[in-house]
Amino acid sequence: MPPHLMTLADLSTPAITRVLTHSHTLKQVSLPWLAPQQTGKSSRRKPLKMPSQSLFNKSIALLFSKRSTRTRVSAETAATLLGGRALFLGRDDIQLGVNESARDTARVIGGMCQGIFARVGDHAEIEELARYSPVPVLNALSSLWHPTQILADLLTLHEHAHLFTSDAPAPETAVEGKGAYKPLPELRPLTITWLGDSTNILHDMLVTYPRFGHKIRVATPAQLAYQCPTPVWDRVKELGCDKDIWWGSDPREAVHGADVVVTDTWISMGQEAEKAQRLKDFQGYQVTEALCKEGGAKSGWKFLHCLPRKPDEVDDEVFYGPRSLVFPEADNRKWTIMAAFDLLFGKWNLHGTEATQSEA
């Protein structure tokens, strides 16, 4: 039975830390490799190290039934860096869902490729793929979970740990030629606020952040449709995360004491018909300087958003301002997906906890 990853709830805390550490090292190894190569005298510099080639001559299927920019481009470029190839298989490209079942598709693609990175509608679809795939399946987003997004968010927070500690200097990032790679900066326990719908992004936050000592404060509209689905809340409780989660419907109350404010679109893929009702239900939830000041967020609060963004949920002042970490967060989709591909598809060892720095 191959290992799979449906949600970060499936990984222990040390295993998540290992993926983040591995992402941080792969990023440091890969960036000099990807930089324009210099000629002339500077060509006498120390030879560059090539990142792990665990996917050399291997193929990863990107089975995407929904649109994607970040996840798709991260996956394709990460597979290339690992020496392999990603095959993008969109909903109109293959027989799945029209002439062929998920069961048969998983068996056939798994017989030809060495991993499946799948973006699906209903979460049951990816469970079905995983049940019958002979190779590992990684969740690229389902109705319930979005694990690779939260890996990127965590890496971004760790890289910006100095912003949350008044006396800490910014870490050095350039490492080429210095031997050992910089360790992942330690992150102090934070208060992280979510304003918006109970989406797959929030769900992976709920089962992850409290295990690292972070408190979560959530505001969703009071209607039942915006509350946490039972299968997700069951995992939250199973992991003991519920005691560190405050959940209400007042966005001002939710941002109280926040170090980080996170939101996402109020109208996810497939919910376009509900747009008018949703815009009404989320009135007052837009992340702005005024809202966070009135609610008592910490003076240095920072902003995360998985993207794509619409101006409904966050105004331009916050989104493009100095509080925003959204573009480093987007960049980190690549390094975290690269680490997950290396460990899951290349080594079948994503759930392990042994250090990986020497094999980056």
Ligand SMILES: NC(=O)OP(=O)(O)O
């Ligand atoms: N955040 C995210 O998953 O972006 P894409 O939908 O563009 O992949």
